[in-house]
Amino acid sequence: MSLSVRGVVSVSAEPVAEWQWPPTDGYTADDLDRIPGLPAHTELIDGIIAVMSPQKHFHMKCLRVLEGALDRAAPWDRFRVSREMSIVLGPRQRPEPDLIVIHADAEVDAQATWYPASAVVLAVEVVSPESEIRDRERKPQLYAEAGIPHFWRVEDAGDHAVLYVHERDPATKRYVPVGIYHDRATLKQPFAVEIDLSEVHRR
Incomplete structure (x- = not known):
């Protein structure tokens, strides 16, 4: 959504996926099969989700x-x-x-x-x-x-x-x-x- 204040239009912010807000104690290995919208080739290290970049x-x-x-x-x-x-x-x-x-x-x-x-x-x-x-x-x-x-x-x-x-x-x-x-x-x-x-x- 863009907001306009006195003719100035702000840059639209990209929506933040729910999985980008981890629980306080981090994710578990089982969570990776249950989180909706999780990108392909995602791994979990120390309870933190790491999304792999496209292959070079x-x-x-x-x-x-x-x-x-x-x-x-x-x-x-x-x-x-x-x-x-x-x-x-x-x-x-x-x-x-x-x-x-x-x-x-x-x-x-x-x-x-x-x-x-x-x-x-x-x-x-x-x-x-x-x-x-x-x-x-x-x-x-x-x-x-x-x-x-x-x-x-x-x-x-x-x-x-x-x-x-x-x-x-x-x-x-x-x-x-x-x-x-x-x-x-x-x-x-x-x-x-x-x-x-x-x-x-x-x-």
Whole structure:
């Protein structure tokens, strides 16, 4: 609505969606399936709703390369590769990794919108400028605390992609770095897979 005072017209304010006013103690993981008008690809971190920005070209190409490599290499009697699904890590934690690898026997029904943390073997984040703190710090911390064994982070280095590979230390419940890859990654965990990172900038 615009208001006019003595010939001066104010700028119309955009209406604020109800979900933008969180309850005092924050949202819960269950709330994400009940809140009307919530944008797609919304995640919950520490009870706060985070809306993901539209994917940039690097992000899209990187996901295509990683998903293709994982999907081809995954032993389908043991694992599945999934994207655009959130993970419930706790009552106030429901992030949505860019890619996940889950146990094959953990697949849920067609109406499910999330996986439990126990189903996830690998979480992958392709870092975006607007979410770099979440992708580099808070989300891997949450994944490790929830018991997810493997975490990969991918960064845009300008002319190539860089893959940072981490494994969870059960004693500290934290990830430790086990490799940095700039061109071709040959990995044995969570299963044998080769990833040609140069494809990201060739496509």
